[in-house]
Each structure stands twice: as C-alpha cells, then as structure tokens.
Amino acid sequence: MNAPPPTKLFREEAQAGAIECPACGAPITLRGFGGAEQVACSYCGTVCKPEHDGNLDILQRAERQRRPSILPLHKRCTLDDTEWEIIGITWREVVSMGMTYPWQEFLLFNPYAGYRWLIYQMSDGQWSFGGGLDGAVKVVSGLRPEATWEGDTYKHFSSANARTTYVEGEFPWRVLANDVAQANDYICPPKLVSIEVQATEHGQDLNFTQMRPIDASEVWRAFQMPGNPPPSSGVHPAAPNPHQTWFYKAAFVVLMILWLVAVVGYVGGRDNEVVYNASLPIGGSATETLEFGTPGVETNLEFEFVAGGMTNSWAFADVLLVDAETEEAVSVPLEVDAWSGVDDGESWSEGTNPKRVVIGGVEGGKYILQVATQVDPGTTFGSHKANSLNLEIKRDVPLGRYTMLPFLVILAFPIVNFIRKKSFESQRWSTSDHAE
Amino acid sequence: MKAIYVLLSIGALGLLFIEAPTSKWLTSTPERGKVERKTPRASGSGSTVRAPMFIFLSGYHGGK
Numbered sequence: 001m002n003a004p005p006p007t008k009l010f011r012e013e014a015q016a017g018a019i020e021c022p023a024c025g026a027p028i029t030l031r032g033f034g035g036a037e038q039v040a041c042s043y044c045g046t047v048c049k050p051e052h053d054g055n056l057d058i059l060q061r062a063e064r065q066r067r068p069s070i071l072p073l074h075k076r077c078t079l080d081d082t083e084w085e086i087i088g089i090t091w092r093e094v095v096s097m098g099m100t101y102p103w104q105e106f107l108l109f110n111p112y113a114g115y116r117w118l119i120y121q122m123s124d125g126q127w128s129f130g131g132g133l134d135g136a137v138k139v140v141s142g143l144r145p146e147a148t149w150e151g152d153t154y155k156h157f158s159s160a161n162a163r164t165t166y167v168e169g170e171f172p173w174r175v176l177a178n179d180v181a182q183a184n185d186y187i188c189p190p191k192l193v194s195i196e197v198q199a200t201e202h203g204q205d206l207n208f209t210q211m212r213p214i215d216a217s218e219v220w221r222a223f224q225m226p227g228n229p230p231p232s233s234g235v236h237p238a239a240p241n242p243h244q245t246w247f248y249k250a251a252f253v254v255l256m257i258l259w260l261v262a263v264v265g266y267v268g269g270r271d272n273e274v275v276y277n278a279s280l281p282i283g284g285s286a287t288e289t290l291e292f293g294t295p296g297v298e299t300n301l302e303f304e305f306v307a308g309g310m311t312n313s314w315a316f317a318d319v320l321l322v323d324a325e326t327e328e329a330v331s332v333p334l335e336v337d338a339w340s341g342v343d344d345g346e347s348w349s350e351g352t353n354p355k356r357v358v359i360g361g362v363e364g365g366k367y368i369l370q371v372a373t374q375v376d377p378g379t380t381f382g383s384h385k386a387n388s389l390n391l392e393i394k395r396d397v398p399l400g401r402y403t404m405l406p407f408l409v410i411l412a413f414p415i416v417n418f419i420r421k422k423s424f425e426s427q428r429w430s431t432s433d434h435a436e
Numbered sequence: 437m438k439a440i441y442v443l444l445s446i447g448a449l450g451l452l453f454i455e456a457p458t459s460k461w462l463t464s465t466p467e468r469g470k471v472e473r474k475t476p477r478a479s480g481s482g483s484t485v486r487a488p489m490f491i492f493l494s495g496y497h498g499g500k
Contacts, residue, residue: 247438255445262452269457287489300459322471322490329471331492359466360459370490399463402456406448413441 021046022056030170031074031087031109039170040088042066042073047167047176060176066168067091069104070120070230073169077108077222079129079214084108084116090175091166094183107171115172117209118219125232127219128192130211137186137193137208144434147186147193149210154186154193157237157432162196181207185237192238213239235428243421248414255410262406267398275301276369276393280317282386285372289324292395293364301362302397305334306354309387312339313376317391320370321362332357334391358399369393469493 045062088107216229
C-alpha cells in the first residue's frame with residue numbers, strides 16, 4: 001500500500017509561462033511568485049485560485065468589462081528607492097450622506113520588500129502610499145476614539161463600510177467584488193492608520209495599514225506616466241499642516257522682548273517738555289519768543305488747542321513758528337468746534353475740542369511764536385462762542401503710533417498664521433466624521 | 437512669509453529706535469514757507485496793537 005504524498009508547506013513556484021483564464025481564455029501572468037492566493041482575470045474579471053499543480057481554479061466567475069484604472073496593471077515604478085510592480089488593482093467605494101466616494105487601490109509588489117498599497121482617491125485626486133503594519137494598533141474607544149501605534153496617538157477620522165466594486169490581477173489574500181469591510185481611519189499627520197474589519201466564514205479578519213500622503217506628481221514621475229496627473233483638490237486626511245510651525249511662536253516671543261526694550265527706551269528717553277502754555281486773546285494775536293531743544297537736532301512738537309465755554313460754535317488758531325534767523329516759518333492751523341442738538345427726541349453732540357496736532361522734524365533753536373485766533377461770531381440761536389482759548393506746546397513727546405506700529409506687525413503675522421492653520425484643519429476635518 | 441515677518445518686524449522696531457525721536461514720518465507734515473514782517477503801524481495813542489507781526493506767504497489761514 002502506497003503512503004499518501006506529504007502535505008506541501010509551500011506551493012510550487014509559479015511558472016512564468018502563459019496561463020490561460022479558465023473562463024475566457026485570456027492570458028494571465030503571475031508575478032507574485034508563490035504568494036498569490038487568487039488572481040482576477042483582467043479581461044473578464046473571473047477570480048481564480050492558483051492550485052499546487054499550477055492550474056487555476058475558478059473562485060468567482062464573472063463577465064464584467066475591464067475598467068481603465070488610472071495606473072495600468074503590471075506597470076512598474078520606483079518609490080522609496082525600491083522598484084515595485086502593480087500586481088493587483090481593486091476599486092472600492094463608500095457611500096455617505098447619499099454621496100459615493102470611490103477610490104482605486106494598487107497592490108505593489110517587490111519580491112524582496114513585499115507588498116505596498118498605493119491608493120488613488122477618485123473624488124478629490126489625493127494619493128496615499130503605505131503598507132501593512134506588523135502588529136496590532138491599540139484603540140481607545142470613546143466619543144473621539146484614538147489609536148496608538150509605536151508611541152504615536154492617532155485621532156479617529158472616519159468609519160465607513162467600504163465595498164469592493166472591481167478586482168483585477170493577483171492578490172495574496174481573497175478579495176472579491178462586493179466584499180464589504182468596515183474601514184476605520186485614524187490620523188496622526190503625516191501618517192494615517194487604517195483598520196479594516198471584514199467578516200469571514202471563520203470570524204473577523206482584521207487588517208492594519210499605515211499610509212502617508214504622496215504627491216500626485218511624485219506618483220506620476222515614479223511611474224513615468226506621460227503628461228500631468230489629474231488635478232487634486234481639498235486636503236488629504238493625513239496631510240501635514242503647512243502652517244504648523246514653532247517659528248512664529250518663537251519669533252513672537254523674541255520680537256516682543258525687543259519691542260518692550262525699545263518701548264521702554266523710547267518712552268523713557270523723551271523729554272516731554274512743555275515749551276509754551278498760555279491763554280490766547282480771543283480774536284486777536286499773541287507773539288512770543290521760544291527757545292527749545294538743541295540747535296540742529298530735530299524733534300517733534302505737540303500742539304494742543306482748547307476752547308472753553310463753546311456751544312455750537314468754532315474757534316481757530318493760526319500758529320506760526322518763525323525761525324528767528326532765517327524767517328522760515330512753520331504754519332500749524334488748529335481748529336476746534338463743538339456742536340450739539342436734539343433730533344427726534346435724541347440728543348447728539350459732535351466736534352473736536354481740544355485739537356491736538358503733532359509735527360515732526362523741527363530743529364531745536366530759537367523761534368518766534370505767533371498765534372492769531374478767530375472765533376465764531378455766534379449769530380446762530382443757542383450758540384455760545386468760546387470765552388477762553390488756550391494753547392500748549394510740548395517738545396519731544398512719546399508717540400503711541402511709533403510704539404504700536406511694531407507691536408501690530410509683530411502680532412499680525414502669528415495671528416494670520418494661526419488663522420491659516422485653523423482654516424487648514426477645518427478643511428481637513430470637513431470630510432471626516434467629526435466635521436464642525 | 438517668515439522672512440517677510442522678520443524683516444517687517446525689524447523694520448518697524450528700527451523705526452521706533454531711530455525715527456521715532458524725530459517723528460518725521462508718522463506725523464502731520466506742517467506747511468513751511470517764508471514770512472513777511474509786517475510794518476508796525478504808528479500808534480500815536482500809545483495803545484497796544486494786537487495784530488500779527490508776520491504774514492505767512494503761503495498756506496491755509498483758517499476761518500470759516
């Protein structure tokens with residue numbers, strides 16, 4: 001009696017010769033060596049299982065049309081310094097809020113490096129590249145579930161039932177059209193972990209995959225595809241936020257320290273000296289000799305003109321600062337007014353009193369100050385002309401505009417960057433289960 | 437963007453350090469010009485003449 005042949009631990013290596021599809025007779029080439037668990041005919045879609053004797057056994061007969069995927073089967077590329085070949089293609093989709101979001105998955109194979117996935121999101125043109133994890137991700141459930149893997153915490157992004165709609169090529173596992181798996185995506189940009197749960201006849205099949213975004217142009221270059229890749233839109237779930245940077249925080253702190261030092265130095269270094277303060281004759285003029293500052297050194301002058309006892313009236317002061325030597329003059333017109341009344345039972349008031357004007361670039365030295373005033377004659381009913389006028393002149397005053405300008409510039413860029421960062425995140429999460 | 441931020445901030449701080457004491461840029465520009473000295477009237481009565489000594493030869497002189 002002959003003993004049965006021993007069970008083979010490994011299938012015979014796939015023959016490189018032409019194998020025909022048992023359903024349609026189309027040629028099938030196996031590239032995954034002995035690891036192919038199934039192969040789907042590119043032409044008719046019939047799914048077969050390679051047997052030990054090298055023949056193909058039909059698993060699922062189909063008569064579907066071949067779909068033109070964005071990358072063709074058996075196309076080779078170089079990614080991560082490794083040459084890969086597309087040995088399998090699946091099309092999958094999820095339906096959410098009545099909208100279908102399809103994508104294409106390309107199974108890449110290298111006999112020394114194993115398998116990788118390249119995913120093309122058909123709805124927005126985003127690409128992902130990655131592979132299976134060699135362990136299980138720890139999931140912490142809750143309102144916002146999290147997953148941890150190798151010390152990184154991934155935030156839950158979306159969960160949906162993904163249905164396989166198209167299969168082409170060979171796979172080291174069973175995948176058939178209409179297979180449904182629950183896909184749970186967690187992100188920790190620039191990484192994404194996908195946990196797929198699929199019910200099988202033996203229980204549940206769990207798959208852990210880690211992906212990262214990859215630029216469409218990089219894919220196109222890697223595959224040496226002609227032309228340009230289809231345009232992409234939106235934000236990849238795991239795209240790194242380009243506005244996530246410590247630069248603005250660090251620069252803000254340093255610049256604010258510099259600003260504080262500058263403000264203290266600037267304000268503390270000002271003389272803020274009153275060089276003239278006097279009542280002015282109403283409707284007349286006043287002349288006085290002033291000497292201020294250091295000759296040849298420029299400074300600023302602040303003029304403050306105030307009128308008292310004025311109602312629905314105006315007052316004007318024409319201030320002339322005449323250089324005693326050159327008779328070059330600086331003219332500073334100052335006008336104050338005060339208006340008030342009642343309209344439809346609502347009282348209102350407006351006007352400017354006192355009036356302040358600052359001029360800069362005035363050299364210190366000896367000047368003749370001449371002020372000529374005019375006041376409203378006050379012919380209108382209920383108006384009272386000014387009964388006192390006063391002018392104060394200060395030199396070397398600290399100006400808030402000079403301190404606030406750098407403050408606003410230093411503050412503006414971090415704020416703009418913060419808004420852009422938040423806007424990017426809003427766009428990212430808008431396609432998740434946690435959209436605001 | 438980062439370089440622009442640093443350059444603008446340093447520029448604004450430089451403005452505070454260097455230009456603020458003279459305040460030429462961020463202040464009103466006054467009208468400058470020559471004046472003409474007004475010949476004083478003879479005041480035989482001895483009363484004070486409260487009239488301007490100088491007449492500005494250009495610019496706004498106020499009034500409604």
